[in-house]
Amino acid sequence: MISGPILALDGVSKSYGDVLAIDDVSLNIAVGEVFALIGENGAGKSTIVKMMSGEIAPSRGTIRVLGEKVAFSSPRDALARGISVVHQHYALVPDFTVAENFALGTAPLGRLDRSALNRRIRTLAASVGVEIDPDALVGSLDVAGQQKIEILKALAREPRFLILDEPAAVLSPEDADRLFLAIERIRRQGISVVLVTHRLADVFRICDRVAVMRMGRLVVEGDVTNFAPEDLISLMMTGERGAALPSQPCARAATATAARGDTPVLQVRDLELHRANGSVAVRSMSFDLAAGEILAVAGVEGNGQTELVRSIAGLERQACGSIGFSALEGELSSHSPQALRQAGLAHVPEDRIHDGIVLTQSLAENLLLGHLHHPAFVRKGVIRRDSVVRQTTQVIQDYGIRTTGPMQPIGRLSGGNQQKLVLAREFMNDPCLLLAAHPSRGLDIRTSALVQGLLIEHRDRGAAILLVSADLDEIWAIADRVIVLSDTRMHGPVPIHETTRQEVGAWMAGH
Numbered sequence: 001m002i003s004g005p006i007l008a009l010d011g012v013s014k015s016y017g018d019v020l021a022i023d024d025v026s027l028n029i030a031v032g033e034v035f036a037l038i039g040e041n042g043a044g045k046s047t048i049v050k051m052m053s054g055e056i057a058p059s060r061g062t063i064r065v066l067g068e069k070v071a072f073s074s075p076r077d078a079l080a081r082g083i084s085v086v087h088q089h090y091a092l093v094p095d096f097t098v099a100e101n102f103a104l105g106t107a108p109l110g111r112l113d114r115s116a117l118n119r120r121i122r123t124l125a126a127s128v129g130v131e132i133d134p135d136a137l138v139g140s141l142d143v144a145g146q147q148k149i150e151i152l153k154a155l156a157r158e159p160r161f162l163i164l165d166e167p168a169a170v171l172s173p174e175d176a177d178r179l180f181l182a183i184e185r186i187r188r189q190g191i192s193v194v195l196v197t198h199r200l201a202d203v204f205r206i207c208d209r210v211a212v213m214r215m216g217r218l219v220v221e222g223d224v225t226n227f228a229p230e231d232l233i234s235l236m237m238t239g240e241r242g243a244a245l246p247s248q249p250c251a252r253a254a255t256a257t258a259a260r261g262d263t264p265v266l267q268v269r270d271l272e273l274h275r276a277n278g279s280v281a282v283r284s285m286s287f288d289l290a291a292g293e294i295l296a297v298a299g300v301e302g303n304g305q306t307e308l309v310r311s312i313a314g315l316e317r318q319a320c321g322s323i324g325f326s327a328l329e330g331e332l333s334s335h336s337p338q339a340l341r342q343a344g345l346a347h348v349p350e351d352r353i354h355d356g357i358v359l360t361q362s363l364a365e366n367l368l369l370g371h372l373h374h375p376a377f378v379r380k381g382v383i384r385r386d387s388v389v390r391q392t393t394q395v396i397q398d399y400g401i402r403t404t405g406p407m408q409p410i411g412r413l414s415g416g417n418q419q420k421l422v423l424a425r426e427f428m429n430d431p432c433l434l435l436a437a438h439p440s441r442g443l444d445i446r447t448s449a450l451v452q453g454l455l456i457e458h459r460d461r462g463a464a465i466l467l468v469s470a471d472l473d474e475i476w477a478i479a480d481r482v483i484v485l486s487d488t489r490m491h492g493p494v495p496i497h498e499t500t501r502q503e504v505g506a507w508m509a510g511h
Contacts, residue, residue: 004066004067005028005029005030005031005064005067006029006030006031006065006066006160006161006192007027007028007029007052007063007064007065007083007161007192008026008027008028008029008063008064008067009025009026009027009028009048009051009052009061009062009063010026010061010062010063010064011024011025011026011060011061011062012024012025012026012048012051012058012060012061012062012063013025013058013059013060013061014047014051014056014058014059015059016412017404018404019404020216021044021047021216022044022047022048022051022058022216023216023217024060024061024217025044025048025061025213025216025217025218026061026218027048027211027218027221029161029192029194030192031160031190031192032187032188032190032191032192033187033192033193033208033209034183034187034192034193034195034206034207034208035192035193035194035195035207035208035209035210035211036194036195036196036197036202036203036207036209036210036211036224037049037194037195037196037197037210037211037213038196038197038198038200038203038210038211038212038213038232038236039212039213039214039219039236039444040214040236040237040416040444040445040446040447041414041415041416041417041419041443041444041447042215042402042413042414042416042417043213043214043215043216043236043414043444044213044215044216044217045196045213046165046196046414046415047216048213049085049163049165049194049196051063052078052083052161052163052194053072053075053078053083053085053163054072054073054074054075054076054077054078054079054083055075057071057072057073065081065082065083065160065161066160079157079159081160082157082158082159082160082161083159083160083161083163084154084155084157084159084161084162084163085154085162085163085165086147086150086151086154086162086163086164086165086167087150087165088165088166088415089351089353090146090147090149090150091150092138092146092149092150093138094137094138094139094276095137095138095139096137096138097134097135097136097137097138098121098132098133098134098135098136098138098141098149099114099117099118099121099134099135101138101149101153102117102121102134102149102152102153102156103117117134118134118135120156121134121152122134124152124155124156125148125152127155127185127189128151128152128155128182128185128186129178129181129182129185130148130152130178130182132145132148132149132152139275139276140279141302142300142301142302142303143301143302144175144178144179144300144301147167147179151164151182155186155191159191160190160191160192161191161192161193161194162186162191162192162193162194163193163194163196164183164193164194164195164196165196166196166197166198167179167195167197168180168197168199168202174300175300176202180202180205180206183195183206184206195207198443198444198445198448200229200232200233203224203232204224204229207224208223208224209221209222209223209224210222210223210224210227210232212232212235212236214235214236214239215239219235219236219239220235220241233445236444236445236446237445237446263290263291263326264288264289264290264324264326265289265290265291265325265326265327265432265433265464266288266289266312266323266324266325266326266433266464266466267288267322267323267324267326268285268286268287268288268289268312268321268322268323268324269286269321269322269323269324270284270285270286270320270321270322271284271285271286271308271311271318271320271321271322271323272284272285272318272319272320272321273285273304273307273308273311273318273319274307274319275307280319280488281303281304281307281488282303282304282307282308282485282488282489282490283488283489284489284490285304285308285321285490286321286490287483287490287492287493289433289464289465289466290464291432291462291463291464292459292460292462292463292464293459293464293465293480293481294455294456294459294465294467294478294479294480294481295464295465295466295467295479295480295481295482295483295493296467296468296469296475296479296481296482296483297466297467297468297469297482297483297484297485298469298470298472298475298482298483298484298485298504298507298508299470299484299485299486299507299508300470300486300508301470303485303486303487303488304485304488305350305437305468305485306350306437308468308485309347309349309350309435309437309466309468311323311333312325312332312345312435312466313337313340313345313347313435314332314333314335314336314337314339314340314345315337317333318333325340325343325345325433326432327343327344327345327432327433328340328343338373341370342373344429344431344432344433345431345432345433345434345435346426346427346429346431346433346434346435347426347434347435347437348422348423348426348434348435348436348437348439349422349437350437350438350441350468352415352418352419352422356418356422357369357410357418357421357422358410359409359410359411360409360411361409361410362406362407362408362409362410363392363395363396363401363403363405363406363407363408363410363413363421364385364388364389364392364406364407365388366410366421366422366425367388367391367392367395367421367424367425367428368383368388369425370425370426371425371428371429374429376391377391388406389406389407391428392406393405393406395421395424395425398424399420399421399423399424399450400420400450401413401417401420401421402414402417403417415443416443416444416447419439419440419443419447419451420447420450423439423451423454427454427458430458430461430463431458431463432462432463432464433463433464433465433466434455434458434463434464434465434466435466435468436455436465436466436467436468437468438468438469438470439451439455439467439469440452440469440471440474441469441471448474452474452477452478455467455478456478459480467479472501472504472505475496475504476496476501479496480495480496481493481494481495481496482494482496482499482504484504484507484508486507486508491507
């Protein structure tokens, strides 16, 4: 019988040069408990996880596993001590089967016994109450299916301690329910779980204790039952319980001032979109998007949202149908992505890591992406670096980006601060058409409110905004109309005030 905490941080701190990212944090996590780690973007959660998992070493303080002091030099050391991580961004090979992906890093060297591997996958899946086909191609699975693989791969290493980073951020309500049932089964096996999340509903639904981080420090730690949601919100945003909070944006109030135009900015007719594997994502999609409105696209991930946005952005061609953009003549697909941007189209991609930023480059260099022909930044083919740095400095101030300065590599920033830079870049030229794919996914409450406020502001100034989101709270907060994509079909568009969350949720579930 194990007594005492399975994992303990004793006064750990982490510095990057003169920047103190983590300041004297102590945590104890018990065997078989689900422990929530919450805080605003940039609060230090990712750094804590990296220290727990051996990705980085603390500058000061100690880490103990089962009471024994450890010094991880790599994630492999942490794995050897029974610590596994399921990251927010999955590391799977889409052209491999589930079993082949499972074998990477888990199967012993030598000839692969596929029958034994398939049995092992099914046994692990049954232990947490999920179903999965070992022979399915990963590229054919939705995000919930891919998450199952990552969790099963982590469990295959027989961990004592499992870290889940934003596990429900991209899941439908139904898939989130299944995830929480799986977590409950995992804890019954005596495995401790750390849940890094921005979703307070997750904390109160599944977690035993919660730790609130703010600006690199531990604000409070205690049983979840000792807190109300508003307590945790105020602690994350101000460091104090019961402090006054800034108001949230409300689209219904702003709608009265919105100037919805009569002429569509975007016209989609009889659109058919195919996935990378050739399967049909959406059939017979038609809709208009006018100036001064936010049209939300809801649906379980993998139902054509990605293909729709990439087609409108000029990054992929549709299989059938047409897309018209009022700022340019002719079919949208006849124009380059550069021409679309110069005509007033902006794009906040769903995966900022792969499609929105260059991690090794500075904030200033990332702000320049997509604006290499802007006269304020480039003159006679020469980049005006002083102008780019000045603009980046202004963006840092306006958007509250936590950074050491415009020349810091953007990969050193938290996800929320990276997203602020992407938003600033895309809003910079007052676009007439904005494609915003999951713009507040994984962001804290304050940053989500900032994002939603910016979308409302630009809508009210006449921009046409296509918002892709799986978060019904966000859709109800800021959207004017909603489309649901499910099983290759489109439901809607329907005005928000003429439908209900239950109806939209049923469409998302294919009913």
